[in-house]
Amino acid sequence: MSKICILGMGPGHRDYILPVTLRIIEESDILIGGRRILKDFENNGKELIYIDSGLQKIVEYIYDNKDEKKVSLLLSGDTGFYSMLSYIKKHFRDDELKVVPGISSFQYLMGKINRVWQDSFLGSVHGREVDIVGAVKKYDSVVLLTDSKYSPSRIAEILINAKINNKIMIVGENLSYLNERIIIDTFENIVSMKNLGMSVVVIENNENLGV
Secondary structure (H helix, E strand, O other): OOOEEEEEOEOOOHHHOOHHHHHHHHHOOEEEEOHHHHHHHOOOOOEEEEOOOOHHHHHHHHHHHOOOOOEEEEEOEOOOOOOOHHHHOOOOOHHHEEEEOOOOHHHHHHHHOOOOOOOOEEEEOOOOOOOHHHHHHHOOEEEEEOOOOOOHHHHHHHHHHOOOOOEEEEEEEOOOOOOOEEEEEOHHHHOOOOOOOOEEEEEEEHHHOOO
16 A cells, blocks of 8 residues: 655755655655755655645545655644644544654754764644743743744743743754854843844853853
8 A cells, every 4th residue: 555655844945855855755745844855855756735724635646646656744843843744644544654754953963963862852833832931941941942922032921021040042043054054142131133034042041151
């Protein structure tokens, strides 16, 4: 039986895509993903389907084509951490899926700053609500995927208003790309940085500042 492949594409740059993932992409007939991800495969002779807000149409398209063509969904980061896999599993059986994980953006950032993360709180404020203050009070290390609403500067503002002290913020912006930037600073300085793009934020004890 043909499998629907769910592929983790890593933090962004092609260098961080697993070789097995590139091989499956080469063998696929249809590639489904966001525009940024599919841009690298526009001239590969594949049928490209761009993910937008109409997820039900994507599911219907996969259902109509999965028996005749090899279909792969290309998802940013890792398939098991706040990805579209949760949605796909509601519509297809496990034996219809082949999942290949990728390197998540938080794994990439924690590696860049020489941190372990097994005891960290891991969460995403990308389109969802998280008790940021509660997590920061409970854990020595908090890792968050951000979005335009809960940007690094907005998170810094929330923590300042909650009178959180003795913490530092690390912001990883455009991770793995040539314009990558990693900022390590206080909440008070980061709150004024309004133009940061989609980033990974790490909040940790001030004593861990050395990298």
